[in-house]
Amino acid sequence: MNTISGNNYEDFNSLSKLLRKRIIETSAKAKIPHLGSCLSCLEILIFLYWKELKINVNDPEDIDRDRFLLSKGHAAPALFQVLAERGFYKKDLLNDIGESGSVFHEHPPKPGFIPGVEAATGSLGHGMPMALGMAMAANIKHQQYRSYALISDGECNEGSIWEAAMLAGSLKLANLTVLIDFNKWQATGRSEDIMALEPLQGKWKSFGWHTQEIDGHNFTEINTSLNNARLELNKPSLIVAHTIKGKGISFMEDDNNWHYRTPNEKELHEALKEL
Amino acid sequence: MRNAFATCITKLAKEREDIVLLSGDIGNRMFDDFKNIAPNRFINCGIAEANMMSLAAGMALSGLRPMIYTITPFTTTRCLEQIKIGAAYHQANIIIVGTGSGLSYAELGPTHHSLEDIAILRSIPGIRILAPADSNELTAQLEEAVNLSGPTYIRIGKKGEPSIHHKNSKLGIGKGQLLKEGDEILLLGIGPIINEALKASETLAKRDKNIAIATLGGIEPIDSAFLKLMIKRNFHTWITLEEHSIRGGLGTTILEWIADNNFESKVKVKRIGAPHKFIHKLGNQEYTRNQIGIDNQAIISLIENL
Structure with a gap:
């Protein structure tokens, strides 16, 4: 599905199911972990790529394109499916995902290998500051594009996220939107238990950001929040997207084992039945 | 040497719209001329070097030529992973300038000594590592580096270093x-x-x-x-x-x-x-x-x- 006309939420929902299915199949086949982290941010990725970002799949390096950085690079298996379905490259390129010699593995590589990928991410705390640099570059070069980053709640442990948050707030960088996939888990436990994240929205607000809180699986709320972010002209925007790790598959939802586990044959069968 | 750096980048910024200077909260007054000619291309990124290095990579991937300037330990080992990934792996057109290298800040103690920067950076592929002997060599190397692809690290002193090179020496990058x-x-x-x-x-x-x-x-x-x-x-x-x-x-x-x-x-x-x-x-x-x-x-x- 290359395009969705208007805000057709039925189309969005069927796209979510289709891509969930592919992400889970790939994880099972290629034994690629971070399945829970991929499923929690899928709706955000879909809305960004089908509605929000000004991009041209036939000219992925168009200098005026909006930039999107998957700062939580471990959700690359979701991004790869989104980019393929959106038309950046043929879906059959993903047939060898996870195989020796493929460029499609567990994290996005640097630009030049996969059309649509803006930067290599996966070391947490790098992508969002890079998106900040891209937003600053737009201002310096008098370009109109916007810059977006999707970070994880666990990623907010990284000091560089807060360094970037302070500078963006100080620069009143209104062309930067950061979304937090707040699925309440990080690798080994509840994100709130490991580092004192809350009040998450309040922290960003106090750093000079326009902040919003939404249901990160609800396309209407994603749409509204991104519109609001665009209308804010004096501050960078932060959207805390409440999500469920492993969203869409009953036995994976909010079960952090699916940070590292991959489905066996029976689990794959059960998961696909739910989609 | 640092004054030669300020003079050189001010000249470069006059000639080219893509030169951006990022400072880690140092260089008070030193960059006034730069700020006068290109106020929107001088950014004090604060004492936050990891962010500064990554955002420089983002700028470089967007067509700019950022130069990062701060005291050597903080622009090298402090943000090493950002240099490895943001600068070197992406082959981003970043020039990293470490000032007060070696023992230039000897009195400030081991926190400000940089005696391991070359050893560490040379294990990372794709980054030039330069150590000019004087201001003339620094200027020649900077002028060359802004036209090359990929990142360059330049290790300089602070001020008052004597002139070493003959006037007619052919100075530049990789020149003995x-x-x-x-x-x-x-x-x-x-x-x-x-x-x-x-x-x-x-x-x-x-x-x-x-x-x-x-x-x-x-x-x-x-x-x-x-x-x-x-x-x-x-x-x-x-x-x-x-x-x-x-x-x-x-x-x-x-x-x-x-x-x-x-x-x-x-x-x-x-x-x-x-x-x-x-x-x-x-x-x-x-x-x-x-x-x-x-x-x-x-x-x-x-x-x-x-």
Whole structure:
């Protein structure tokens, strides 16, 4: 599905199911972990790529394109499916995902290998500051594009996220939107238990950001929040997207084992039945 | 050297719209001219070097040529992973300038000494590592680096370093220069510390020892053609000199270069560099060079005992 006309939420929902299915199949086949982290941010990725970002799949390096950085690079298996379905490259390129010699593995590589990928991410705390640099570059070069980053709640442990948050707030960088996939888990436990994240929205607000809180699986709320972010002209925007790790598959939802586990044959069968 | 840097980038920023200067909250007043001609292209990124390095990568991927300027430990080892991924892996057009390198800030203690930056950065592929000996070499290297692809690290002193190079020297990146002719012994150095070799050579000349002195301007890329010429000169000993740890810097690079090139030459290599330990008894740069055995006295003593 290359395009969705208007805000057709039925189309969005069927796209979510289709891509969930592919992400889970790939994880099972290629034994690629971070399945829970991929499923929690899928709706955000879909809305960004089908509605929000000004991009041209036939000219992925168009200098005026909006930039999107998957700062939580471990959700690359979701991004790869989104980019393929959106038309950046043929879906059959993903047939060898996870195989020796493929460029499609567990994290996005640097630009030049996969059309649509803006930067290599996966070391947490790098992508969002890079998106900040891209937003600053737009201002310096008098370009109109916007810059977006999707970070994880666990990623907010990284000091560089807060360094970037302070500078963006100080620069009143209104062309930067950061979304937090707040699925309440990080690798080994509840994100709130490991580092004192809350009040998450309040922290960003106090750093000079326009902040919003939404249901990160609800396309209407994603749409509204991104519109609001665009209308804010004096501050960078932060959207805390409440999500469920492993969203869409009953036995994976909010079960952090699916940070590292991959489905066996029976689990794959059960998961696909739910989609 | 830092004033030469400020002058050079101000000139470059006048000529080119893509030059951006990122400061880690240093250079008070030094960049006033730059700010006057390009106010939106000077950004004080605060004392937050990891973010500064990554955002520079984002800028470079968006068509700009950011230069990062702060004190050496903070723009190298403090944000090493951001250099590895943001700058080097992405081959981002970033120039990283470390000021106060080596023992320029000797009195400030080990937090501000940078004696391991070259060793660490040279293990990362795809980044040029330069150590100009004086302001002229720095300017030549900067002007060249802004036209090259990929990241460049330039390690400079602070202020008041003497002029080393002849006016008509062909300076730039990866260019070895014979500063002084001599025989039997070649002293190879990088950075402003080469002045200690020049001082030593004056004393040695009075004792009938005429050593040759050369600078390499950096270690990545290394000027292989120049080194091969030096091999042909059949010096019996090469002495490397650097204001950097004895481990992993110029001396190590030269030993590797000789080993990897399978020369039949019998040249012996002696290394002068900072011992592999932290420095506790502090003083100024001259005092500290003397204390750790990398000054002109140490050079003289080594040569007289060969």
